[in-house]
Amino acid sequence: MTGPMIIGLTGSIGMGKSTVAQMFADEGVPIFDADAAVHVLQGPGGALVAQIEALFPGTTDEKGVDRQKLGPAVLGNPDALKQLEALIHPAVGAMRMDFLEDNKAAPMILFDIPLLFEKSGAAGVDHVIVVSATEDDQRERVLRRPGMTVDKFEKIKSLQMPDEEKRKRADFVIDTSRPLEETRQQVQNTIEKLKASLA
Known part of the structure; x- marks a missing residue:
């Protein structure tokens, strides 16, 4: 296999994905966070700000x-959403390619992708890791x-695939309904298994 093993990390809202991503980072696994990339592109001086303003004055x-203003402009409007995605996806893709280049010597890297299954990023x-929790904890x-x-x-x-369906499609499931230390242990065990599969 040339280049690092690519792990997709996903999970529905409130499942603890950000916490788990941070635990992977703590273990030295480089992480590409698609949401964070979008924030950079749309933040102060971001590469897409002028184009978004031109499309949505x-x-x-x-x-x-201003997400509070952009939201209503695109939500419920499929054409506007398509226009916005046509700007964002290639720009995020380019940032991801740079990230891959910067981390090509790493044994594994993690892509934090909230809608991995919904948008066919799988x-x-x-390998796909799904972060999961009980329905009560999520709510x-x-x-x-x-x-x-x-x-x-x-x-x-x-708008999200049911958690049960995600769990079925996952290579690994990390359950965050347990104490934090147990979650960290699951992360470490998963990394060990992934490293073993590389050997």
Whole structure:
């Protein structure tokens, strides 16, 4: 195999994916976070700010893209969303290629992709890790977020593949309904198994 093994990390909202991604980073695994890349592209001085303003006037300011204004401009409007995605996807793809180049000597790298199965990103990875938790834990975590409502949570959930289905498709499942130390142990065990498969 040339280049690093590529691991796709995914999980529905509130499952603890960011926590698990950080644990992989703590173990020295380089991580490409697609959401973080989008924030850079749309943040202050971001590469896509001017183009987004041209497409959706009034949705940006000196801080970059104002998500509160851009959201209503594209949500529920498939054509507008397509236009936005046509800008973002190639730019994120280019950042991912740079990341791959920078980390080509690493044994494994992790792509943090929230909608891995929904957007068919599973094709570009060697193994998929799904972060999961009980339904009660998920609901409780998400509803603690500022500005979150039950209605909003149900809408987001309806756009995501059911957790049970994700678990079936995963090569590894990390359960975050357990104490943090147990979750960390699962991460370390998974890394060991992946390293063993490289040997």
